[in-house]
Amino acid sequence: MSHRRIALGAAGVAGVVAVMEAVSRTGLVDGTALPPASTVLAEAAKLAADREFLVDVGATLAAWSGGLVLAVLVAVPLGVLLGSVPFLGTAARALVELLRPIPSVALIPLVILLVAEPARMKMSLIFYACLWPILINTLYALRDVDPVAKDSLRGFGFGTPSVLWHVSLPSAAPFIATGVRIAASVALVVVISTELYAGGVNGLGIYLSETQSAGGRTDLLLAGAVWCGVIGLLVATGLRKLERIAFRWHASQIEGLS
Template sequence: MRFRRIVYGAAGVAGLVVVLEVVSRTGLVDDTALPPASTVLREAGRLAVDQDFLVDVGATLKAWAGGLLLSVLVAVPLGVLLGSVPVLNTASRALVELCRPIPSVALIPLATIAFSTVVQQKMALIFYACLWPILVNTLYALRDVDPVAKESLRSFGFGTPAVLWRVSLPSAAPFIATGVRIAASVALIVVISTELVAGGDDGVGLYLNETQAGGGRNDLLLAGACWAGALGLVANAGLIWLERIAFRWQSARSEGVA
């Protein structure tokens, strides 16, 4: 089944490449605006061995990983605290719903003033954007823990910390991991968007900006965008792999139910 999904996915990508190639080559779209897919892929392959571009990728990944890790370290314990104490959960609900829709890009001017380096600015914006999906997933996961399982443990004399450690967290962990995976994609969007708007010394977003200097090279722009998408694909696949290893029991249970 997994092999079939991979084959279908590859076929979908190949089909899109063919369509874009035909659209550009036949003149349906100006090839300066939308270069042929073969040209874009050739440039993407060249970027794979371009040292300057690899430095940009490294700078983007450094900020991405730092901001995402910081958001996990803060959002998960905060979500556990709010989800375990009903009074705190009720008191914070309005604040969470107020702050969650604010786009991180809108906070770029504030981050520029508050932080002295570009890396700190990017990590702060990533942290803000990723905090909410992880926090909300943690809250909902704890709310949906089977109450019978918790009451059963309490009936054997276990206190609240033991119930949280033995029942609530193991049950909520797969959903928290899903929140982290969603946040990882959000983080990549935020870091590249910040580089596009705020600039800096290195980064994939800065490279995308530079492709438009001096008349614009859309083939290089799209090649860089392809690599941005590839980074997101690899990050998502890696996190799914880690989830399957860490929560193998859940996969086995799901397959059994199916």
């Protein structure tokens, strides 16, 4: 099944590349506005050996990983606390629902005023954006833990901390990991968007912006965008594989049910 999915995904990518190539080569659109796919891919290949571009990639990934790790360290314990103590969860629900829909990009002007250093500014916005999917997944995962399993452990004399450690957290862990994977993709969008709008010294968003300020090189813009997509694909695939390895028992249960 996995080989079939890979083949279908590759076929889809090849189809899009072929359409872009044909549209540009036949003159249906201006070649300067939409360069041929072969030109874009050639420029993307050159970027893999471009030292300055790799520095930009490193800066983006450093901010991305820092903000994501910080969000995990805060959101998971906070979600466990709110999910384990009902009155705290109820009291915080309105605040969570109020703050969660606010786009992190909309906070860029405020964060610029509060945090002048570009790397910290990016990490702050990433932290805010990633906090909510991890927190919400943690909360709902803890609420959906089998009550029979918890009551059975309590029946043997185990207290709340033991029930949380031996039943609730193992049951919720796969769903928390899914929240982290969703947050990782959101973080990439946020960090590149922040670099585009707020500027800075290094980053993928800075590179994309510079391609337009230096003569409007659409081919370089699209080549950089290709690498943004490749990085997002690698992150999502890597985290999904880690989930399957760490929670193989959970994956097998889902496959058995399906």
